[in-house]
Amino acid sequence: MTTPKGEATKARILEAAADLLVTENDVSLDDVMRVTRTSKGQLFHYFPGGREQLRRAAAERHLARLALADAPTMQGTWQDWEAWVELILCRHEQQARDDACEVAAMAGRALDVDKVTRELAGRMYEQWSSELRDQLQAMQSNGLLRSDAPIDELASAVLAALQGGAVLDKATGSHRHLAHALHQALVLMRTYAA
Template sequence: MPTRKGEATKARIVEAAADLLISGNDVNLDDVIGLTGTSKGQIFHYFPHGKDELRRAAAERHLSRVAEADAPAEPLTSWPAWERWIDRIVELHSQQTIHDACEIAALAGRALDNDTFTRNLVARMYERWIDNLCEQLSAMQSAGLVRSDAPVPALASAFVAALQGGAIMDRATGSHQHLTNALHQALALLHAYEGSFDT
């Protein structure tokens, strides 16, 4: 049975490998050893299949960090809640410099990965984001805040695409405007389906 110290060591190894991935680097065992102060023997103890197994664990951790960073702090069941969620994402993103690793922008690179396992992980991440936003929008429909004819899956997809695409463009240009513009335009599209009353 793994000890608490062993679990902490394994977690440290995975975090370092995830940092390498979002920085645009592949998982190199020597780099992980240097970052964590562990040995190759320790890495193979926790990841007996070596680099590929660690790389997949790092990809899973990367996706969980994205989910943690961009999860709404409150249910998105009112217009002010959507505004606050967008403001929070933009604020977190604006705190990053051009030299910082960007979790969201790095996700696109993983979607193009040659490893089918990693691509499938990213696909499930996108699907989870869209499903979550669909639930929030359906709740707004039930409350009469969004019209019943609103294309909920398409609207949810538009928000995820705005988040991903805006983050990549900001990262490439060193701007903080593309993500802001994309998310606010997605919200404007949602407002086009606003219900007949607000609460």
């Protein structure tokens, strides 16, 4: 049985590893020990599988943080969608080019050579897509979207705009790609307004 202090240590290790996965695109046990001021014995106590177990747990944590940070919350109106886009853009504009971006780092997880990590990213994308579809279907049920609106395609367009725009912004140092992509996704959605 793990004590509350032990749980806190494990959580600290996991958060540090997730941060490194985003900023460094990998997890080094030495870096985790340095950042968390823990010993190798502590790391292996909580993650007996070593670097690979910690790396996979860090990928799961990264994706969970991403789901909480940038996943869309219920948008029941057009104003809600616009407010969500502005919130995303505000977060990205506050980041310097060299700052880690959880959304942009997600692309690396989707291309990871580790099959488990790649599948985790795939599940996260599918979860986002499902949440977006649910919100669009609710808007359709409430009469804000026409009955012929291609819900799956619209959800994919919003998700691709968010992910692709975030990656392009980080690569170029410009905030325009994400802004243009998300605004055009909203324009596309509005073509199906009831």
